[in-house]
Amino acid sequence: MEEKIDQKIKNILSDLDAAQKRCEKFHAGQVVLGEKIIPMDIFEMGKAFDTRKKLYIELNLARAEKYSDFVSEEKIEQLKTEKNRLERNIRAYQNNQFPSQYHE
Numbered sequence: 368m369e370e371k372i373d374q375k376i377k378n379i380l381s382d383l384d385a386a387q388k389r390c391e392k393f394h395a396g397q398v399v400l401g402e403k404i405i406p407m408d409i410f411e412m413g414k415a416f417d418t419r420k421k422l423y424i425e426l427n428l429a430r431a432e433k434y435s436d437f438v439s440e441e442k443i444e445q446l447k448t449e450k451n452r453l454e455r456n457i458r459a460y461q462n463n464q465f466p467s468q469y470h471e
Contacts, residue, residue, distance in 0.1 A: 393412045
């Protein structure tokens with residue numbers, strides 16, 4: 368069981384590295400006079416940043432699974448709720464829509 372959780376954490380860290388690289392392409396660069404400015408796809412940007420946030424939450428959930436004595440059930444539920452919200456946001460961005468602002 369312990370090896371399975373360790374492998375899960377390792378996979379999440381690998382995905383997180385790839386997500387970070389996707390996010391970096393949306394960071395503002397230096398504007399050079401005379402160079403063409405390429406517009407960014409706001410939906411791709413939202414998807415990239417929310418995917419990175421979701422992976423951080425998945426990492427925290429995996430660590431909570433490994434070190435269950437240090438994380439309360441309430442905190443785990445909060446993380447799961449936030450993960451579900453981010454998943455809905457990502458689906459909206461994939462459909463070229465803005466996520467709805469709802470309260471649970």
